Amino acid sequence: xxxxxxxxxxxxxxxxxxxxxxxxxxxxxxxxxxxxxxxxxxxxxxxxxxxxxxxxxxxxxxxxxxxxxxxxxxxxxxxxxxxxxxxxxxxxxxxxxxxxxxxxxxxxxxxxxxxxxxxxxxxxxxxxxxxxxxxxxxxxxxxxxxxxxxxxxxxxxxxxxxxxxxxxxxxxxxxxxxxxxxxxxxxxxxxxxxxxxxxxxxxxxxxxxxxxxxxxxxxxxxxxxxxxxxxxxxxxxxxxxxxxxxxxxxxxxxxxxxxxxxxxxxxxxxxxxxxxxxxxxxxxxxxxxxxxxxxxxxxxxxxx
Amino acid sequence: xxxxxxxxxxxxxxxxxxxxxxxxxxxxxxxxxxxxxxxxxxxxxxxxxxxxxxxxxxxxxxxxxxxxxxxxxxxxxxxxxxxxxxxxxxxxxxxxxxxxxxxxxxxxxxxxxxxxxxxxxxxxxxxxxxxxxxxxxxxxxxxxxxxxxxxxxxxxxxxxxxxxxxxxxxxxxxxxxxxxxxxxxxxxxxxxxxxxxxxxxxxxxxxxxxxxxxxxxxxxxxxxxxxxxxxxxxxxxxxxxxxxxxxxxxxxxxxxxxxxxxxxxxxxxxxxxxxxxxxxxxxxxxxxxxxxxxxxxxxxxxxxxxxxxxxxxxxxxxxxxxxxxxxxxxxxxxxxxxx
Numbered sequence: 001x002x003x004x005x006x007x008x009x010x011x012x013x014x015x016x017x018x019x020x021x022x023x024x025x026x027x028x029x030x031x032x033x034x035x036x037x038x039x040x041x042x043x044x045x046x047x048x049x050x051x052x053x054x055x056x057x058x059x060x061x062x063x064x065x066x067x068x069x070x071x072x073x074x075x076x077x078x079x080x081x082x083x084x085x086x087x088x089x090x091x092x093x094x095x096x097x098x099x100x101x102x103x104x105x106x107x108x109x110x111x112x113x114x115x116x117x118x119x120x121x122x123x124x125x126x127x128x129x130x131x132x133x134x135x136x137x138x139x140x141x142x143x144x145x146x147x148x149x150x151x152x153x154x155x156x157x158x159x160x161x162x163x164x165x166x167x168x169x170x171x172x173x174x175x176x177x178x179x180x181x182x183x184x185x186x187x188x189x190x191x192x193x194x195x196x197x198x199x200x201x202x203x204x205x206x207x208x209x210x211x212x213x214x215x216x217x218x219x220x221x222x223x224x225x226x227x228x229x230x231x232x233x234x235x236x237x238x239x240x241x242x243x244x245x246x247x248x249x250x251x252x253x254x255x256x257x258x259x260x261x262x263x264x265x266x267x268x269x270x271x272x273x274x275x276x277x278x279x280x281x282x283x284x285x286x287x288x289x290x291x292x293x294x295x296x297x298x299x300x301x302x303x304x
Numbered sequence: 305x306x307x308x309x310x311x312x313x314x315x316x317x318x319x320x321x322x323x324x325x326x327x328x329x330x331x332x333x334x335x336x337x338x339x340x341x342x343x344x345x346x347x348x349x350x351x352x353x354x355x356x357x358x359x360x361x362x363x364x365x366x367x368x369x370x371x372x373x374x375x376x377x378x379x380x381x382x383x384x385x386x387x388x389x390x391x392x393x394x395x396x397x398x399x400x401x402x403x404x405x406x407x408x409x410x411x412x413x414x415x416x417x418x419x420x421x422x423x424x425x426x427x428x429x430x431x432x433x434x435x436x437x438x439x440x441x442x443x444x445x446x447x448x449x450x451x452x453x454x455x456x457x458x459x460x461x462x463x464x465x466x467x468x469x470x471x472x473x474x475x476x477x478x479x480x481x482x483x484x485x486x487x488x489x490x491x492x493x494x495x496x497x498x499x500x501x502x503x504x505x506x507x508x509x510x511x512x513x514x515x516x517x518x519x520x521x522x523x524x525x526x527x528x529x530x531x532x533x534x535x536x537x538x539x540x541x542x543x544x545x546x547x548x549x550x551x552x553x554x555x556x557x558x559x560x561x562x563x564x565x566x567x568x569x570x571x572x573x574x575x576x577x578x579x580x581x582x583x584x585x586x587x588x589x590x591x592x593x594x595x596x597x598x599x600x601x602x603x604x605x606x607x608x609x610x611x612x613x614x615x616x617x618x619x620x621x622x623x624x625x626x627x628x629x630x631x632x633x634x635x636x637x638x639x640x641x642x643x
Binding site: 228 | 369375377434435437438440441442444445446448449450452453456457459460461569573576577580584610611612613615616617618619620623624
C-alpha cells in the first residue's frame with residue numbers, strides 16, 4: 001500500500017513534467033499550426049542553463065529562474081529566426097526545419113558542455129523528505145515539483161479562460177484569420193505564445209535537472225513521450241494535455257514499478273527482467289494504440 | 305493540366321532526353337567499381353553501396369510521403385526490422401536453434417530478402433492500419449511514437465543482442481555469385497535499386513498512383529469521387545514500408561551488423577531529409593537526395609567532428625529558401641515541368 005502511494009506520487013511527478021511540455025506544444029500547434037520538434041531542445045536548454053548557473057554561483061535561487069528565462073529567450077529567438085517563416089508552410093517543412101534545429105542544439109550543447117552528463121544536487125533546503133503517512137516518507141523536492149507543476153496548470157487555466165490574452169489565444173486557436181481581420185497584431189501574439197511555451201518547457205527541464213542527469217538527448221526522449229500525451233489528449237487541447245499527461249505519467253510509472261514483479265511470478269530467470277524492461281517501456285505506446293482504436297481524435301476534441 | 309498540354313511536344317522531346325540520361329547514369333554507376341579500383345580507392349565501392357541502399361529506402365518513403373502525402377516519421381522502424389530479419393535468420397542458421405518451434409534459419413539471400421519484405425509488410429500493415437486512423441500532425445506524432453516503441457522492443461530483446469545488436473559474420477549466399485566480393489555486392493544492390501525504382505515508377509503511373517496523388521492534393525475530393533481512400537493509403541504505407549525493409553536487409557548484409565541504432569528516430573528524420581533534398585513526389589529525386597546527404601555528411605565530417613552544428617542550420621536554410629530540391633534544379637535545367 002505504501003509502495004503504491006509512493007508510485008502514484010512518482011507518476012504524478014512525471015505527469016506534471018509531461019504536462020508542462022505538452023501544454024506548450026499543444027498551444028503552439030493549436031494557435032499557430034506549427035509542429036515544433038525543437039520543443040524538447042528548449043527543455044534541454046532550460047536544464048543546462050540551470051546546471052550552469054548552479055555550478056557557477058552555487059545558488060538555486062538564481063539557477064532556477066535562470067533556466068526558465070534562458071529557455072524563454074532561446075525560444076523567442078528560435079521563433080523570430082526560424083519558426084516565424086514556417087507558419088505558412090506545410091507540416092513536412094516544419095518537421096524538417098525543426099529537426100535541423102535539434103541537430104544544431106544538440107551539437108552546440110556538446111561543443112560547450114561536452115558529452116558527459118552533468119549532475120546537479122537537489123538544493124539543500126529541499127533535499128529532505130516528508131513524513132506523509134506513518135511509514136511513508138517522500139522526497140520534499142519531488143513534492144515541490146508536483147506542487148509547482150499543478151500550480152502552473154492552474155495558472156495556465158486562469159490565463160486561458162480568464163484573461164484578455166487567453167481570450168485572444170482561444171480566438172486564435174479557433175479562427176486565426178478572423179482574429180487578424182479584427183485588428184489584433186497576431187505576430188506579437190504568436191511570439192508571446194511561443195515564448196510562454198518555451199518557458200514552460202524550460203521549467204520542466206529545470207525541475208527535472210536535479211533528479212535526472214542533465215545530458216544531450218534528454219529533450220528528444222521526453223519529446224516523444226510528449227507526442228504520445230498530445231495524441232492521447234487531443235491536439236490543440238490544454239485540458240486534454242493535462243489528462244493525457246497524468247495518464248501517461250501514471251501508466252508509465254506503474255508499469256515500471258509493478259510489471260517486473262508480476263512477470264517474475266509467471267516466469268523465471270533473467271529473461272523476465274529483460275522482458276519486463278522492454279514491455280514497460282512499450283506500455284504507453286500500447287495505451288496510445290488503444291486510445292486511437294477507441295477515439296481516433298484523442299480523448300478531448302480540439303480547442304477544449 | 306493545361307500547362308501539361310502546352311508543354312506536350314517539349315515534354316516528349318525532354319522525355320527522350322531524360323531516358324537517355326538515365327540509361328547513361330545507370331551505366332556510369334555500374335562502371336563505378338572499375339573506376340574506383342583503377343583510381344586505387346576501393347573504399348569508394350563501400351560508400352557507393354551505402355548510397356544505393358539508402359536510395360532504395362528514400363525512394364520507398366517517397367511513395368508514402370511524396371506521392372500520397374503521408375508524412376511518416378517512423379520509417380526507420382521498417383528499415384531496422386528488415387535488417388533484424390536478416391540478422392535473426394542468420395543467427396538461427398549458425399546456432400541451428402528453432403525459433404518458436406520452427407526450424408527457421410537461413411543464410412540464403414533468396415530467402416532472407418523476401419522474408420524481410422514479408423515481415424516488414426506485415427508490421428507496417430499493422431501499425432499503418434492504426435496510424436492511418438489519424439491524419440495531419442497526429443499522423444506524424446503517432447508514426448514517430450510507434451517507431452520508438454519498436455526501437456525499445458529491440459533494445460530490450462536481449463536474446464538478439466539488445467542494445468549491442470547482432471553481428472552477421474558472413475554475408476548471405478547467392479547461387480553463382482560471391483557476395484563477399486564488395487564489387488559483386490555493389491552490383492547486386494544497384495540492380496535491386498534499379499528494379500525497385502522502376503517498379504515504383506510503374507506503381508506511380510498506374511491508376512493506383514493517380515489516386516495516391518489525388519489523396520495528397522485533396523482527400524475530400526477523392527472521397528467525393530466515390531473512392532474509399534483508407535485502403536489506398538494503407539497499401540501505399542505497406543509498400544513503402546516493404547521497400548525500407550528491403551533496404552534494411554541489404555544494409556544488414558553490407559555492414560554485417562544490425563543494431564537498434566538503425567531504427568533510431570534520427571534515421572527516420574534522415575530518410576525524410578533525403579526525400580526533401582532530392583524532391584518529394586519525383587521518381588529519382590529521393591535517390592539523388594540520399595547521395596547528396598551522405599556525401600554532405602562525409603564532407604562536413606572531414607571538416608569537424610561537430611558537423612551536425614553545420615548540417616542543422618544548413619537544413620533549416622534549405623527548407624526556408626530552396627524549395628523543390630535537386631529535382632527542381634534539374635527541371636529548371638531541362639526547362640520542363642512535370643508533377
